[in-house]
Amino acid sequence: MKSSEKEMDQGVSLSSQVLIEGLRAVWPVCFGYLPLGLALGVLAQKSGMTPVETGFMSLFVFAGSGQFIAVSMLAQGAGATAIIMTTFMVNLRHLLMSSSLSVYLGGSSRSRLTLFSLGIVDETFAVNMERFINASWDINRGLVVNFAAYFSWIASTVIGSMCGQFVEKGAYGIDYALIAMFIGLLVFQLKGSIYCITGLLAGTIAVAVSLVVPGNSYIVIGSIIAATLGVVIRRTLGRDRTHSNEEGVVL
């Protein structure tokens, strides 16, 4: 682990340095949440939710894709059990993200780990992982990333449900914000050929699975199979090299 700011982990003080570094890492995500939150707010308003209810949902759930699906299910009149089960399935991928992050967060206090876990979503996960691997990063900076994203998500979904009906459908490339965000985040992860191979495998398997299995389970299935194949490939190709080191083996 590269960060050695152990003393930070005990205090409650938040140095401006930590705040600035965290915000510098996360601002594009906050920016990208604006169109996404607006889009969700409009959908929520159309499904009969008030701005207050939309705000409560973002405050308690903070799961972009889960909320999109829940809101569209609400609009179709689905029941509570179906919506909650679907949210669970959609958010199962966070199990994998949380496990990956745990490698870098040893030595953090329990309360911080709990707070941090509240803010694990696709985007904060990718930003924090990139920083943990490439920069001097710690749980405090990670918390700034998570909570800045969290608050901007709440704000933009509420704004969307209040005034989203005035935004013309499809304007300003709103529908592309999430895809563009995934592309930008993916590039951070392409650290060597084994990462590119794993990514191609995961994408292809996910596409194939999505054609056969209904719902969103293709995300978890594709990721698990591809990461497993990636380890097998890395071990097979790397057999006659010196034994793989502890952190981030680059092929």
Place this chain on the structure above:
Amino acid sequence: MNPELVVIILGMSAVSFVPRFVPLFFLSGKSLPTWFREWLDLIPVAILSALLLPALVVSGEPAQVDWLNLKSVVAIPTLAFALKTRSLGGTIILGMALYWGAGVYLG
């Protein structure tokens, strides 16, 4: 607030929290086997790709693949820009602008 919606939101909150909390809380600080660490190291790229590619090329109900569409074509210059600049903010802005512009241009 509609009581059924309160139940839905609290239920969603619980099922969103557990998968985020359990691994982080119980695995951090533990020494994990090397193969598992290597596997976790590949999870980010795998998840992002598994989210991205189907979003680009799969659509419809029932789902079908369409390799060449506005989303997938716009993704090519967006990806090139991202690889060159490594700028997340710039990539989001460019992708949205290209997609919007292409939509307007193609009518």
